[in-house]
Amino acid sequence: MTATVRTVDGRVAGRRGQVTRQKLLDCLKDMLGTSAYRDVKVIDVARRAGTSPATFYQYFPDIETAVLGIANDTAREGAQLRSVVKDQAWAGRSGYQAARQLVDRLFEFWRENEAVLRVVDLATCEGDQRFRRIRVRMLNSITTALAETITELQQSGKYTDEVNPMAMSGALVGMLAHNAAHQQGFEAWEIHSEDLRESMTRLVFWGVTGKKPPK
Numbered sequence: 203m204t205a206t207v208r209t210v211d212g213r214v215a216g217r218r219g220q221v222t223r224q225k226l227l228d229c230l231k232d233m234l235g236t237s238a239y240r241d242v243k244v245i246d247v248a249r250r251a252g253t254s255p256a257t258f259y260q261y262f263p264d265i266e267t268a269v270l271g272i273a274n275d276t277a278r279e280g281a282q283l284r285s286v287v288k289d290q291a292w293a294g295r296s297g298y299q300a301a302r303q304l305v306d307r308l309f310e311f312w313r314e315n316e317a318v319l320r321v322v323d324l325a326t327c328e329g330d331q332r333f334r335r336i337r338v339r340m341l342n343s344i345t346t347a348l349a350e351t352i353t354e355l356q357q358s359g360k361y362t363d364e365v366n367p368m369a370m371s372g373a374l375v376g377m378l379a380h381n382a383a384h385q386q387g388f389e390a391w392e393i394h395s396e397d398l399r400e401s402m403t404r405l406v407f408w409g410v411t412g413k414k415p416p417k
Contacts, residue, residue, distance in 0.1 A: 209260050223261045225251045230265070231272050234317035239269065239324065270332060273322050276315045277340035283307055287347035292355065295416050301407040305378065305399050308344075312382035319383065345375045352410055361412040374409045378402060 207220045229250040233242050242265055248255045262268040286307050290300030312319060325333035348371035355361035381388070381402060388398050404415045 210263055219261075222251075222253065222257060226253070226258055226261065227268060227272055227275075230268055231318060234269070234272075234321060239321045269318075269321060270336075272318050273333060273336045276318050276322075277336045279315075280311055280340040281343035283311065284343040284347040287344065287351060292351055292410055293360065297411050298403065298407050298416055301410065302399070302403045304344075305402045305406060308378050309382045309385065309395075309399060312379075313385065316383075323383065341375050341379060344378075345371045347371075348374060348410060355411060365412070370409050374406055377405065 207223055209219070226247060230242065230247050233247065233250065244255050244258050244265060247265070247268075248258045251258075258268075262271070283304070286304050287300070290303070291297065292300055322333050322337050326337050345368070349367040352361060352365070352367040352370060356367070381398060385395060385398070389395060407413075407415050
C-alpha cells in the first residue's frame with residue numbers, strides 16, 4: 203500500500219504534488235553524491251528540480267527533514283534484503299550460493315545508495331537518534347533473518363557449534379555493512395572487489411552454517 207503523501211500543513215498531496223515532492227527528493231539525493239550534506243541549500247535543490255523554494259517548503263520544513271525522508275525510503279528498500287536470506291536453502295553448494303547472493307545484493311545496495319547511507323552513518327555517529335533508528339531498522343531485518351536461519355539449522359542438528367544466533371548474525375551483518383561502505387577504500391589498497399566479495403561469502407557461509415565452504 204502506498205503511503206499517503208501530505209504537505210507540511212497536513213493537506214493530502216494530489217498526484218501532481220506527489221510527483222513534485224518525489225522530484226525534489228530525487229534531486230536532493232543526487233546532490234548528496236557531489237556535495238557535503240550540510241552544504242546543500244533549499245534554493246539549490248529547488249532550482250535543480252525546476253521549481254521554487256516556496257514549493258520545497260510546501261513538503262519539507264528543511265533539508266534535514268527531506269534527507270530523513272530519503273533515508274527512510276532507503277531503509278525500507280534495504281530491509282527487503284531479508285527475503286534474500288529467508289528464501290534460500292542454506293546447505294551445501296546451495297547455501298554457498300545463498301551467501302554469495304546476500305553479499306552481492308548488499309554490496310550493490312550500498313553502491314547504489316552510497317551518498318544517503320554515508321549521511322545516515324555520519325548522523326548516527328553524531329548521536330542523532332532519528333538516523334540511528336533508521337540504520338538499526340534497516341540492518342535488523344537482515345540480522346534477524348540470519349539468526350532465524352542459524353536457529354533452524356541448530357534445531358535440525360545441522361549446526362553443531364554452540365553459538366548465539368543473534369550474536370553471530372549481528373557480527374556478520376556488522377562486517378558486511380562496514381565492508382560494503384568501504385568498497386572504494388579496498389580498491390585503493392588494490393584489493394579487488396571480487397576478492398573481497400568472495401572472502402565475505404566464505405565468512406557468511408561459515409557463520410550461518412557452521413561448516414567449511416564447499417570446494
